[in-house]
Amino acid sequence: xxxxxxxxxxxxxxxxxxxxxxxxxxxxxxxxxxxxxxxxxxxxxxxxxxxxxxxxxxxxxxxxxxxxxxxxxxxxxxxxxxxxxxxxxxxxxxxxxxxxxxxxxxxxxxxxxxxxxxxxxxxxxxxxxxxxxxxxxxxxxxxxxxxxxxxxxxxxxxxxxxxxxxxxxxxxxxxxxxxxxxxxxxxxxxxxxxxxxxxxxxxxxxxxxxxxxxxxxxxxxxxxxxxxxxxxxxxxxxxxxxxxxxxxxxxxxxxxxxxxxxxxxxxxxxxxxxxxxxxxxxxxxxxxx
Amino acid sequence: xxxxxxxxxxxxxxxxxxxxxxxxxxxxxxxxxxxxxxxxxxxxxxxxxxxxxxxxxxxxxxxxxxxxxxxxxxxxxxxxxxxxxxxxxxxxxxxxxxxxxxxxxxxxxxxxxxxxxxxxxxxxxxxxxxxxxxxxxxxxxxxxxxxxxxxxxxxxxxxxxxxxxxxxxxxxxxxxxxxxxxxxxxxxxxxxxx
Numbered sequence: 001x002x003x004x005x006x007x008x009x010x011x012x013x014x015x016x017x018x019x020x021x022x023x024x025x026x027x028x029x030x031x032x033x034x035x036x037x038x039x040x041x042x043x044x045x046x047x048x049x050x051x052x053x054x055x056x057x058x059x060x061x062x063x064x065x066x067x068x069x070x071x072x073x074x075x076x077x078x079x080x081x082x083x084x085x086x087x088x089x090x091x092x093x094x095x096x097x098x099x100x101x102x103x104x105x106x107x108x109x110x111x112x113x114x115x116x117x118x119x120x121x122x123x124x125x126x127x128x129x130x131x132x133x134x135x136x137x138x139x140x141x142x143x144x145x146x147x148x149x150x151x152x153x154x155x156x157x158x159x160x161x162x163x164x165x166x167x168x169x170x171x172x173x174x175x176x177x178x179x180x181x182x183x184x185x186x187x188x189x190x191x192x193x194x195x196x197x198x199x200x201x202x203x204x205x206x207x208x209x210x211x212x213x214x215x216x217x218x219x220x221x222x223x224x225x226x227x228x229x230x231x232x233x234x235x236x237x238x239x240x241x242x243x244x245x246x247x248x249x250x251x252x253x254x255x256x257x258x259x260x261x262x263x264x265x266x267x268x269x270x271x272x273x274x275x276x277x278x279x280x281x282x283x284x285x286x287x288x289x
Numbered sequence: 290x291x292x293x294x295x296x297x298x299x300x301x302x303x304x305x306x307x308x309x310x311x312x313x314x315x316x317x318x319x320x321x322x323x324x325x326x327x328x329x330x331x332x333x334x335x336x337x338x339x340x341x342x343x344x345x346x347x348x349x350x351x352x353x354x355x356x357x358x359x360x361x362x363x364x365x366x367x368x369x370x371x372x373x374x375x376x377x378x379x380x381x382x383x384x385x386x387x388x389x390x391x392x393x394x395x396x397x398x399x400x401x402x403x404x405x406x407x408x409x410x411x412x413x414x415x416x417x418x419x420x421x422x423x424x425x426x427x428x429x430x431x432x433x434x435x436x437x438x439x440x441x442x443x444x445x446x447x448x449x450x451x452x453x454x455x456x457x458x459x460x461x462x463x464x465x466x467x468x469x470x471x472x473x474x475x476x477x478x479x480x481x482x483x
């Protein structure tokens with residue numbers, strides 16, 4: 001199937017009107033690693049248009065019992081997940097999380113690689129008119145991706161601004177966040193913890209900060225930061241948790257410059273240690289620079 | 290005013306809520322529910338024509354959003370399109386599972402959605418009226434094939450069988466109807482942009 005053929009079928013696909021074999025062919029085409037000519041954006045546009053049929057209906061508010069039932073199911077699923085996870089050894093949980101995070105990083109790399117490769121292809125083989133069309137399509141894609149990433153940065157900025165005012169480092173973090181080359185890496189909360197966090201990272205300036213929130217204060221326990229490199233867990237200091245449950249810490253730039261696959265936070269006995277013993281609280285994979 | 294294609298602000302907001310739901314924040318899921326459950330419910334009522342089943346479709350939809358929020362890919366469409374597509378798919382699955390005969394019984398039993406629970410949202414009303422006007426402008430045969438596909442889950446060949454039209458004619462109507470919807474979408478987008 002060519003991209004032109006795909007785009008001709010995209011409206012019927014978005015409507016759900018394709019035959020099974022046509023739909024499978026479209027799925028296979030979209031999943032192929034070839035250089036596409038605006039296929040994804042054509043499908044997205046068709047889906048938006050098809051959705052007008054839903055938009056034309058008069059909205060009807062479901063009864064409250066529907067949300068109540070959803071909440072009950074969420075609670076059951078969360079409880080089951082916590083039970084399943086508690087059965088695993090601590091660092092098995094970390095490995096599993098890192099594997100997931102690494103897959104996300106690989107997807108990012110593949111996308112980057114694909115876009116990078118398409119630049120080379122365009123400059124060498126495609127006619128000018130086609131080049132213009134493809135560039136417009138890719139610009140539309142990268143615009144959407146940028147909106148997504150900007151949202152991550154905005155989340156982090158909002159959280160920082162609402163954090164405890166006593167933070168001396170807060171302005172520094174906001175300034176770092178304002179740098180155009182700064183990346184924000186989300187730290188995923190682990191089962192049994194409702195904390196969340198981000199790593200604010202600027203490779204060019206050799207600066208990185210960790211910001212976490214909703215860290216519960218636990219007597220005789222400290223939150224400790226770790227850099228994971230080639231499977232080694234390197235201690236990177238304790239997080240000073242403010243009364244509001246937020247913590248902001250600068251990561252040692254020498255530690256980070258030596259490379260990091262991931263950053264994690266664990267809950268350790270007061271004072272921390274050189275190897276992690278406590279439960280994993282937050283973890284996030286760092287993309288290769 | 291909200292509009293179907295969503296402005297960049299509301300889209301960024303929806304993306305943020307989906308990301309938070311993907312991280313396990315139930316509050317974010319609730320915000321998405323408040324905003325989109327009425328549309329999903331309306332679609333489900335239109336498809337399965339049974340109130341209890343439509344409520345179950347809404348439940349299933351938002352549980353699926355919760356489980357799959359981390360997989361959402363913004364390149365494949367806006368959050369609202371993704372959520373409504375999940376709801377529509379769930380409703381069509383139920384419709385297929387139930388079979389035609391039972392569906393006819395349910396239709397006879399079900400009151401129109403608006404009669405039982407009007408609870409119409411005022412938000413988006415103007416956009417909806419414009420969408421309805423645009424749909425009304427579609428030639429009847431084009432609107433019919435679009436509705437048969439979208440609300441009854443029929444493929445183009447099934448539509449051809451049902452209507453007695455040639456497959457090629459159905460495909461042309463789908464294409465022309467969708468082109469007009471796209472033009473409507475572009476028009477709404479242009480009008481609503483600041």
